[in-house]
Amino acid sequence: MLSPLITTARESLRYKGSGHILWLLHRITGLGVVIFLGTHIFGMSMASFNPPLHEAMLAVYKTPLFSVGEIVLAACLIFHAVNGTRIAILELRPSLWDKQEVATRWSVIITLILLAPTIAIMAFKSISYYVTHGIK
Amino acid sequence: MASTTVTPGRTVRKVQPIPQTRNRLELGLWLFMRYSGLALVFLALSHFWMQHVLIGTHEIEFAGTQLRWGITGQPVTVEQVIWRTYYAVMLVLAVAHGINGVRQVAYDYFGHRPAVYKGLMYVVVGIAALISLGGIAALFMGAAAGSGEAALR
Numbered sequence: 013m014l015s016p017l018i019t020t021a022r023e024s025l026r027y028k029g030s031g032h033i034l035w036l037l038h039r040i041t042g043l044g045v046v047i048f049l050g051t052h053i054f055g056m057s058m059a060s061f062n063p064p065l066h067e068a069m070l071a072v073y074k075t076p077l078f079s080v081g082e083i084v085l086a087a088c089l090i091f092h093a094v095n096g097t098r099i100a101i102l103e104l105r106p107s108l109w110d111k112q113e114v115a116t117r118w119s120v121i122i123t124l125i126l127l128a129p130t131i132a133i134m135a136f137k138s139i140s141y142y143v144t145h146g147i148k
Numbered sequence: 149m150a151s152t153t154v155t156p157g158r159t160v161r162k163v164q165p166i167p168q169t170r171n172r173l174e175l176g177l178w179l180f181m182r183y184s185g186l187a188l189v190f191l192a193l194s195h196f197w198m199q200h201v202l203i204g205t206h207e208i209e210f211a212g213t214q215l216r217w218g219i220t221g222q223p224v225t226v227e228q229v230i231w232r233t234y235y236a237v238m239l240v241l242a243v244a245h246g247i248n249g250v251r252q253v254a255y256d257y258f259g260h261r262p263a264v265y266k267g268l269m270y271v272v273v274g275i276a277a278l279i280s281l282g283g284i285a286a287l288f289m290g291a292a293a294g295s296g297e298a299a300l301r
Binding site: 016017039042046050053054056057058059060061062063067073074078079082089090093094096097099103104130133134137138141145 | 182185186188189192193196200201204205206208210213214217220239243246249250253257258260275276279280282283285286287289290292
């Protein structure tokens, strides 16, 4: 049952270049975002149904482990958004189909441009919070 | 079926783009993934940058949610209706986009075992339906009155 997964893991790294690696990353980041999405919708709906549970969720959001996970989430979300935009634009505009390689490169460049300040601000705010408030 | 007619000097290819009924749904979902994805780029990134970066996760309090959603049983302002609509649209698009993404991944790895694939999708769709119905209900009701209110004063 797991053999297709193992084949994917092994072959993905040596199949056909940047487009293929972005395809794989698009899957992994999408699954990462969807898992957080589920827990996030549940946690936020508790603001209506169970305020103490909602506030417990907010407290978890303010722990170092979550802060690190949140930076991973930022990376997943921003990459998935930028790369998804590339996929949507290219697939809906056949006239651009000879620009695939340039597009994959820009996909990575724009992701990094958006991600760098995002991570910097998040890390700065997290660290200064833990320095002043301590770790609970 | 695609047909090719060859005339001297040029090739004309006639492609029938949409196979009959069975794959209409797949085509619709394929298009939905592109358009919902483009909408979510703006919705999800604006939400993430606003809450997790600009405000900062460590500054998020229950009181903020009560301000944006309004409180159950109390009159709702126009701004609160706009916030609730923004979250509801994002929730529906994101959950649908996410389920269909999971479906494609599940089909790729477990499609050759229909029982596993179907079972997995029933679980995924079931959990997603429960969570998102809860989310929509919460947005209709507004936040509970409670401890957070003290921070508003």
